[in-house]
Amino acid sequence: MAEVLVLAELDPTGDGVRKTTLEALTAARALGEPAAVVTGAPGSAAKVREKLAEYGAASVYVAESPELDDYLVAPKAELLARLVAETSPAAVVIPSSAEGKEVAARLALKTGSGFLTDVTEIAADGTATQVAFAGATVVHAKVTTGTPIYTLRGNSVTAELAPAAGEEKPVEVVVSEEARKTRVLDRVVEQKSSRPELTEASIVVSGGRGVASAENFSIIEGLADSLGAAVGASRAAVDSGFYPHTFQVGQTGKTVSPQLYIAVGISGAIQHRAGMQTSKTIVAVNKDPEAPIFELADFGVVGDLNTVVPEATKKIIARKG
Amino acid sequence: MNIVVLVKQVPDSGSERKLDPADNTVARAGADNVINEMDEYAIEEALVVKEAHGGEVTILTVGPDSAADAIRKALSMGADRAVHVTDEAMHGSCAVQTSAVLAAALQQMDYDLILCGAESTDGQVSVMPALLAERLGIPQLSGARKLTIDDGVAKVERQTDGGFWALEAPLPAIVSTWDTINEPRYPSFKGIMAAKKKPVETKTLADLGIDPSTVGLASATSQVLDFSGRPPKGEGVKVADEGDGADKLVEYLASQKIV
Ligand SMILES: Cc1cc2nc3c(=O)[nH]c(=O)nc-3n(C[C@H](O)[C@H](O)[C@H](O)COP(=O)(O)OP(=O)(O)OC[C@H]3O[C@@H](n4cnc5c(N)ncnc54)[C@H](O)[C@@H]3O)c2cc1C
Numbered sequence: 001m002a003e004v005l006v007l008a009e010l011d012p013t014g015d016g017v018r019k020t021t022l023e024a025l026t027a028a029r030a031l032g033e034p035a036a037v038v039t040g041a042p043g044s045a046a047k048v049r050e051k052l053a054e055y056g057a058a059s060v061y062v063a064e065s066p067e068l069d070d071y072l073v074a075p076k077a078e079l080l081a082r083l084v085a086e087t088s089p090a091a092v093v094i095p096s097s098a099e100g101k102e103v104a105a106r107l108a109l110k111t112g113s114g115f116l117t118d119v120t121e122i123a124a125d126g127t128a129t130q131v132a133f134a135g136a137t138v139v140h141a142k143v144t145t146g147t148p149i150y151t152l153r154g155n156s157v158t159a160e161l162a163p164a165a166g167e168e169k170p171v172e173v174v175v176s177e178e179a180r181k182t183r184v185l186d187r188v189v190e191q192k193s194s195r196p197e198l199t200e201a202s203i204v205v206s207g208g209r210g211v212a213s214a215e216n217f218s219i220i221e222g223l224a225d226s227l228g229a230a231v232g233a234s235r236a237a238v239d240s241g242f243y244p245h246t247f248q249v250g251q252t253g254k255t256v257s258p259q260l261y262i263a264v265g266i267s268g269a270i271q272h273r274a275g276m277q278t279s280k281t282i283v284a285v286n287k288d289p290e291a292p293i294f295e296l297a298d299f300g301v302v303g304d305l306n307t308v309v310p311e312a313t314k315k316i317i318a319r320k321g
Numbered sequence: 322m323n324i325v326v327l328v329k330q331v332p333d334s335g336s337e338r339k340l341d342p343a344d345n346t347v348a349r350a351g352a353d354n355v356i357n358e359m360d361e362y363a364i365e366e367a368l369v370v371k372e373a374h375g376g377e378v379t380i381l382t383v384g385p386d387s388a389a390d391a392i393r394k395a396l397s398m399g400a401d402r403a404v405h406v407t408d409e410a411m412h413g414s415c416a417v418q419t420s421a422v423l424a425a426a427l428q429q430m431d432y433d434l435i436l437c438g439a440e441s442t443d444g445q446v447s448v449m450p451a452l453l454a455e456r457l458g459i460p461q462l463s464g465a466r467k468l469t470i471d472d473g474v475a476k477v478e479r480q481t482d483g484g485f486w487a488l489e490a491p492l493p494a495i496v497s498t499w500d501t502i503n504e505p506r507y508p509s510f511k512g513i514m515a516a517k518k519k520p521v522e523t524k525t526l527a528d529l530g531i532d533p534s535t536v537g538l539a540s541a542t543s544q545v546l547d548f549s550g551r552p553p554k555g556e557g558v559k560v561a562d563e564g565d566g567a568d569k570l571v572e573y574l575a576s577q578k579i580v
C-alpha cells in the first residue's frame with residue numbers, strides 16, 4: 001500500500017502531539033498507509049513516537065535539528081518536498097493551522113502539485129469535502145495535478161486508534177540558504193490558560209457584546225468551567241475589551257467545530273457563524289427572540305444571560321455533585 | 322520605499338454568497354462585490370509605512386473588470402497608483418495559478434515591501450503570502466499584528482494561539498496583516514476626488530508573458546466537483562425564560578448526555 005505522509009504538529013510544550021495530528025493520521029488511512037513526519041529539536045520524536053504508532057503511523061520519519069524551528073515555514077516545506085521526491089507518497093496530509101496551510105502551499109509549488117485547505121473529510125478516491133462561505137455551502141473538490149496535499153480542519157474527523165509499527169526512520173536535515181530568510185526570534189505566550197485549547201475543545205462557551213463588561217465575563221468562564229469547556233468571544237466582545245483577541249471565534253478569529261457550542265449574548269452575525277457553524281450542537285442564550293443565532297440553535301433560551309447562565313452553572317455543578 | 326499592496330475584490334461576506342452552478346466557481350455576477358475587508362488593513366499599514374519612510378504605494382489586483390471599484394477605494398484611502406491584471410482566460414483559476422500571475426506582475430514592478438491581507442474572505446485560505454514568497458524567493462512575514470521597519474529590516478509580531486512569534490527578515494519581503502494591526506482610515510472627500518485622477522495601469526496575461534492555457538479552470542491544480550447547501554438543521558427548540566430558563570437549559574444538556 002502506498003504511504004501517506006502526515007506532518008505531525010507537536011504541542012507547544014513539545015511533550016506531545018496535538019489532537020489534530022491524530023485526526024490527520026486517521027483521515028490519511030482512507031488513502032494509504034500513514035507515515036508521520038516529526039520535525040523539531042533533537043529529542044522531539046522520542047516523546048511522541050508511541051502515540052503516533054497507536055494512531056496508525058506505520059513509519060515515523062524523524063527530522064531533528066534545532067535549525068528547523070529557527071526559521072518560519074520554509075524549512076518544513078523543503079523537508080517534506082524532499083520526502084515526497086524520495087518516497088513518492090499517495091498524498092500528504094497536514095493539520096490545518098496557519099503554519100500548516102503555509103507549509104502546504106509552499107510544498108505544492110515545490111512538488112508541482114495542487115492543494116486543498118481546511119478539508120473536513122477525505123474519501124478513498126481522494127475527493128475532499130470543504131465548507132465554504134461561513135459554513136453555508138458544502139463543496140467536494142479534488143486535486144488534479146501532482147501529489148495531492150490536504151490540510152485537515154481540526155475536530156472534523158474523530159481520531160481513532162489503529163496500532164501500527166511506528167518504525168523510526170531518521171531523515172537528514174539540510175536547511176538551504178533559501179529557507180533561512182525569515183528568522184523566528186522568539187515565541188511568546190501571553191495567555192496561559194488551564195482550560196482546553198479553543199480549537200480542540202469538545203465544548204466551547206462563547207460570550208458576546210451582551211455580556212456587557214470584562215468583569216461579567218466571569219459568568220461565561222463559570223459556565224465553561226462547570227462543563228470543562230473552552231471560552232470563546234465574539235469580535236464585538238473582543239473589540240469592546242471584554243476578552244482577549246486570542247479567543248475570538250469567527251471569520252477573522254478561530255474556527256471551532258466542537259460537540260457543543262454555547263453562544264451567550266451573541267447575535268449570530270455571518271462573520272461569527274463562519275467560525276462556529278459546523279458545531280455539532282448549538283445552544284444560544286439571548287434576550288432578543290429575533291436574534292439570528294436562534295436560526296442555528298438546536299436549543300435556545302430567550303432570557304437575560306445574567307440570571308439564566310449563573311443559575312444553570314449552579315445546577316450543573318450540583319448535578320455533577 | 323516602494324510598497325505594493327495586494328488587493329482583491331470579493332463578494333461581500335455580509336451578504337449571501339454562492340457558487341455558480343454552471344462551473345462551480347464563485348458567483349461574482351449579481352453578488353455585492355467589495356474590497357476584501359482584510360486588505361484594508363494592509364492598505365492602512367502601507368500608508369503608515371509611507372508616512373514614516375517616504376516612498377510610493379502601488380495597488381496590485383488580479384481580477385475581473387469589476388475589481389476596478391476595489392482599486393478606486395484603495396486609491397481614495399491614499400494609495401498613489403494601481404496595476405490591474407485582468408484577462409478572460411483567468412476565470413476559475415486556483416490559488417497556485419493566481420500566485421503565478423501575481424508573481425509575474427510583481428516581477429515587472431519595483432518593490433521593497435509587499436503587503437497583503439491575512440486572508441481573502443471568499444476563499445479564506447491564507448496562503449497567498451507563502452505562495453508568493455516561494456515564487457519570488459523573498460522572505461515571508463505572515464499574520465502580522467505589528468510591523469516595524471528599520472534600516473532595511475522588517476520585524477513582525479506574528480499572531481498565534483495565545484501570543485505571538487517575533488519574526489525578522491531583510492527587505493524586500495512580503496508581509497500579511499491581521500485586523501489587529503491597525504484601524505483602517507475612511508476615504509476623505511478629498512481622497513475620493515483625488516483617486517479619480519490617479520493612474521491605473523491595466524495589464525493582460527500577454528503583457529506578463531504568461532501562456533493563457535496555464536491559467537483558468539481547465540488547467541487548475543484542483544477542481545470543485547460539486548457543491549450543495551448545507552442540509553438545513555432541523556427546527557431547533559426555543560424557550561422563553563419564565564424563571565425556569567436555567568432548568569430547561571440544564572435538562573436539555575442532560576438529554577444530550579452532556580451533564
Ligand atoms: C471583516 C469582518 C470580520 C469579522 N470577523 C468576525 C469574527 O471573526 N468573529 C465575530 O464574532 N465577529 C466578526 N465580525 C463582526 C460581526 O459582523 C458582528 O459585528 C459581531 O459578531 C457581533 O458580535 P455580538 O454578537 O457579540 O454583538 P451584537 O451583534 O451587538 O449582539 C449582542 C447580542 O447580545 C444580546 N444581549 C444583550 N444583552 C443581553 C443580556 N443581558 N442577556 C442576553 N442577551 C443579551 C443582544 O440581544 C444581541 O443579540 C467581523 C466583521 C467584519 C466586517
Ligand SMILES: Nc1ncnc2c1ncn2[C@@H]1O[C@H](COP(=O)(O)O)[C@@H](O)[C@H]1O
Nearest residue numbers: 327328383437438440441446447448449
Ligand atoms: N487575485 C488577487 N489579487 C490581488 N491580491 C490577492 C489576490 N488573491 C489574494 N490576494 C491577496 O492575498 C491575501 C491572502 O489571500 P488568500 O490567500 O486568498 O486568503 C489577500 O488578503 C490579498 O491581499
